[in-house]
Amino acid sequence: MRRLLLVTALVLSSPMPLAAQDSLPPAPYAYQQLDDPELEAKATDLMHTLRCLKCQSQSIADSDAPMAGDMRHQVRTRIAAGESPAEVRQWLVDRYGEYVSYQPRVTASTWPLFVAPLLVLLLAAFILRGRLVKRKEPGK
Known part of the structure; x- marks a missing residue:
């Protein structure tokens, strides 16, 4: 019984789950541009108008925060799938709120x-x- 309590206490106090969060690889399009220059230009223009929710003073295009990388990935993936920048912006506003946009309505x-x-x-x-x-x- 003491061993079980000791093992449980060690597992619960272990910092492993917290350390594992930062070691996840970035999303594929977080740092990789789209192959089509026209689509990449649309995505980049849009990314400069979206706020990084973690940094709050940088656009997702300029931020190195993991969350900004995930947002860049979402923008590029959705633009590559044929969505317009306005549709992608609306999806992000619906998901994160009006604060995510540098151009509020x-x-x-x-x-x-x-x-x-x-x-x-x-x-x-x-x-x-x-x-x-x-x-x-x-x-x-």
Whole structure:
């Protein structure tokens, strides 16, 4: 019984499963380009507009993260299978959310993000105009 408990404790505390995750080989098209230059150009253009979910500051075309490699593989595989870049983008957005795209769509939940900067600029122009008019008034 003690041996069984000891073996169980050793297996559960072993770091092997964690180390095995990083030793998986990359997906075939993670670092290999498509044979057709036109399809590769479409895939590359699309990859530059998709965010690496692990790095968050790089596109999947520029990132060395394993997840970005898997996403590059998916993009190239789907483009080679005949899907359009828009279809591949939509599939990735459906899977990972709008955050994956550097070119988000205007929707009911995102329109304030597009309108807010314009409102701030209009407010700043209104305040600046008001201050300049006050300075030009005689007697003040």
